[in-house]
Amino acid sequence: MGKEGKVNFQLKTPKGTRDWHGTDVVLREQIFSTITEVFKRHGGVTLDTPVFELREVLAGKYGEDSKLIYDLADQGGEICSLRYDLTVPFARYLAQNNVQNIKRYHIAKVYRRDQPAMTKGRMREFYQCDFDIAGAYDSMIPDAEILRIVKEVFEDLPGWKGKYTIKINHRKILDGIFEICGVPQDKIRAISSAVDKLDKSPWEEVQREMVEDKGLDPAVADRIGEYVKLKGGREIVTRLQEMPEVSANASAKQGLEEMALLCNYLDIFGVLTALSIDMSLARGLDYYTGVIYEVVTEGSTPSASKNEVAKKSKKEKKNADPDEDRSNDPTLGVGSVAAGGRYDELVGMFSGKPIPCVGISFGVDRIFSITKARLDSSQVIRPNEVDVFVMAFGGRKDFTGLLPERMEVARALWDAGIKAEFVWKQKPRLQAQFKAAENGRVPWAVILGEDELKDGKVKIKEMGLLDGHPEKDGVLVEKVQLAQELKRRFARKEAELIDRTVS
Numbered sequence: 001m002g003k004e005g006k007v008n009f010q011l012k013t014p015k016g017t018r019d020w021h022g023t024d025v026v027l028r029e030q031i032f033s034t035i036t037e038v039f040k041r042h043g044g045v046t047l048d049t050p051v052f053e054l055r056e057v058l059a060g061k062y063g064e065d066s067k068l069i070y071d072l073a074d075q076g077g078e079i080c081s082l083r084y085d086l087t088v089p090f091a092r093y094l095a096q097n098n099v100q101n102i103k104r105y106h107i108a109k110v111y112r113r114d115q116p117a118m119t120k121g122r123m124r125e126f127y128q129c130d131f132d133i134a135g136a137y138d139s140m141i142p143d144a145e146i147l148r149i150v151k152e153v154f155e156d157l158p159g160w161k162g163k164y165t166i167k168i169n170h171r172k173i174l175d176g177i178f179e180i181c182g183v184p185q186d187k188i189r190a191i192s193s194a195v196d197k198l199d200k201s202p203w204e205e206v207q208r209e210m211v212e213d214k215g216l217d218p219a220v221a222d223r224i225g226e227y228v229k230l231k232g233g234r235e236i237v238t239r240l241q242e243m244p245e246v247s248a249n250a251s252a253k254q255g256l257e258e259m260a261l262l263c264n265y266l267d268i269f270g271v272l273t274a275l276s277i278d279m280s281l282a283r284g285l286d287y288y289t290g291v292i293y294e295v296v297t298e299g300s301t302p303s304a305s306k307n308e309v310a311k312k313s314k315k316e317k318k319n320a321d322p323d324e325d326r327s328n329d330p331t332l333g334v335g336s337v338a339a340g341g342r343y344d345e346l347v348g349m350f351s352g353k354p355i356p357c358v359g360i361s362f363g364v365d366r367i368f369s370i371t372k373a374r375l376d377s378s379q380v381i382r383p384n385e386v387d388v389f390v391m392a393f394g395g396r397k398d399f400t401g402l403l404p405e406r407m408e409v410a411r412a413l414w415d416a417g418i419k420a421e422f423v424w425k426q427k428p429r430l431q432a433q434f435k436a437a438e439n440g441r442v443p444w445a446v447i448l449g450e451d452e453l454k455d456g457k458v459k460i461k462e463m464g465l466l467d468g469h470p471e472k473d474g475v476l477v478e479k480v481q482l483a484q485e486l487k488r489r490f491a492r493k494e495a496e497l498i499d500r501t502v503s
Contacts, residue, residue: 015323016116016124023381028127028368031157032107035129035362038152042145044105044131049089051109052080061088061346063286064193068112082111086130087287087343087359094134094357095350101135107364116325120334121366130340132359134347140258143291143342143358144265150295150338150360151271157367159374160297164337166274167199168293169281170259171341173240176252177279180245181223183216189286190214195228196282199296200335203229228280234263236277255290262291283341287349290342291358297370300334334370338362382441388413388486389437390422392448393430401427402448409446409458409482416483420446437463444489446482447474458482460489 013019020028058069058081070082083089086106093099107129116123131149133142147166154160174195178188194209203225210216210224230236237259246252259277266272283292340360348354375381390410392402406422413420421440423433437445447459460482461474477485 014124015325016114016118018118018123023383024368024372026381026383027372027375028364031364031367031371032127032129034156035153035364036105036107038149038156039105039129039131041152042103042131042149044103047090047093047104047106048108049083049086049093049106051111052082053089053092055079055081057092057350058084058088061287061349063189065112068114070111070113084112085110086128086361087132088346090130090132090134090359091287091343091346091357092350094347094355095353098351099134100355103131103133105129105131115323117329118325119369121363121369122335123365127364129362129364130359132357134355134357136356140262140265140291143262144269144271146340146358146360147262147266147271147275147293148269150293151269151274153338153362154295157371159371163374164274164295164297165276166271166293166295167276167278167281167336168259168291169278169283170255170291171283171288172251172255172290173259174255174279174282176246176249176255177227178224179251180249181227182220183224187214187216191216191224192282195224195280198228198280199300231276231278231280233275233277234260234272236279237263258290283339287343287346288341289344292339292341293360294336294339296336297334300336334366336363337366337370384419384440386419386421386440386442387490388418388420388444388446389433389440389442390420390446390448391430391433391437392428394450396450399427399450401425402450402453403427405448405453409448409479413446413483413486416487418483418486443493444486445474446486452476453479456480460485462489 052072055071056079059066062069062084065084069084072080072082086108090104090106094102107127109125110128111125113124114122131146133146135142147168150166154164155162174192175188178191183191191210191214194206194214197209198206207221207225210221211218230239237256240246240252241256241260246256263272263275266275281292281294283294338360340358342356342358344356345354347357390406390413392406394400394402403426410420410422421436421442423436425432434445443463445461445463447461449459452458456479457476458479459474459476462471465472
């Protein structure tokens with residue numbers, strides 16, 4: 001502390017975190033609401049787990065990404081870590097409680113010690129919204145419903161309709177291709193992780209990583225390139241099934257049969273048109289065993305490749321701080337905005353009794369950053385949900401401000417379930433009252449006047465009406481009928497007021 005009792009360090013949030021306030025909170029809450037509504041539509045039940053887990057629960061589940069886990073200090077003899085995602089805690093819950101079947105959703109914060117890019121929604125503390133189906137069911141039916149959920153969420157979010165792609169692949173197909181190409185068994189996961197970077201790095205860079213960093217034979221890497229560059233619709237499945245070397249591989253054959261069945265179901269569910277079968281999609285996490293997918297959109301990929309920015313000096317790279325924000329880095333995009341897949345063996349790692357699972361995780365902060373950028377000036381975000389601002393108007397010098405009367409009207413509106421506010425001053429100026437209503441984008445005003453109150457009346461004014469509108473100056477109504485009249489008008493304007501956020 002300093003001499004005057006002030007702190008002598010910089011007041012800031014930790015790197016990779018931020019404070020949320022104002023209309024940003026409103027927009028994020030609308031995203032939560034949209035996603036939750038879809039989850040409930042599909043029969044999901046909510047679940048909450050601790051923000052930290054025993055370190056041994058998280059260990060060995062994330063492959064190369066395990067280095068991003070936040071470890072905590074020993075507290076009372078238990079070594080813990082902040083949760084990296086919501087999937088492993090869910091698997092632990094299933095194993096611990098012997099739950100065999102459940103449709104669960106979970107919305108909560110997770111933590112990753114990744115290099116942040118705040119304006120692109122890449123943070124160290126961020127929200128995930130997960131929906132998972134656990135249980136033994138006929139092949140590909142739960143998987144198809146998960147992907148239907150994905151489509152419903154992005155069709156319902158403001159500014160997203162038709163502006164996203166669901167990339168999909170299958171771990172068994174990918175593993176089979178790696179076997180065909182001659183990748184050693186102990187290098188399959190490492191090579192998968194390298195291939196997964198093809199969405200943000202050119203093939204030459206990925207090839208270099210496989211050969212120089214992962215020790216793969218250059219000829220094997222070249223063969224992999226022939227397969228992982230394939231992408232398109234369901235014809236990709238047919239094309240691979242017609243390749244003799246692929247159909248002869250047991251893993252690839254099974255994966256392709258499942259993908260063909262899934263495409264049939266997705267056609268019925270109306271999802272196939274949003275799908276892109278992409279052989280380069282690998283998903284770096286170790287626990288996936290079957291179908292894998294991620295959702296991308298404009299802004300997901302970098303605006304420039306690493307080769308295009310290679311002009312940076314070696315000195316700059318050497319002195320680069322791995323913890324600094326990379327929002328302005330053109331080699332970094334927002335990344336996928338949702339991702340998931342099938343993980344049939346994760347629960348068995350805890351209990352020895354495998355329970356088939358499939359799920360999806362939505363990255364709310366990445367969705368937020370893109371949604372905010374897409375909103376135009378006609379789409380208004382309100383800072384709160386207040387519907388009515390209670391005001392007082394008087395022209396005489398002895399005007400009291402009608403504070404008790406404003407408080408009484410506000411109470412009556414609150415009693416009726418109507419969201420209302422008034423200025424906390426005894427004698428507010430009318431201009432200040434209108435300014436407060438405008439700042440809050442409040443759609444209606446109730447104006448009290450001394451003469452009107454004597455007659456038992458108040459004035460209802462819809463804000464923002466154009467000059468010449470017959471109700472531009474407001475409409476007098478009986479005070480005792482105020483709440484009822486406001487609700488009638490709300491119903492008439494329901495399309496504009498729904499959710500009180502983006503309209």
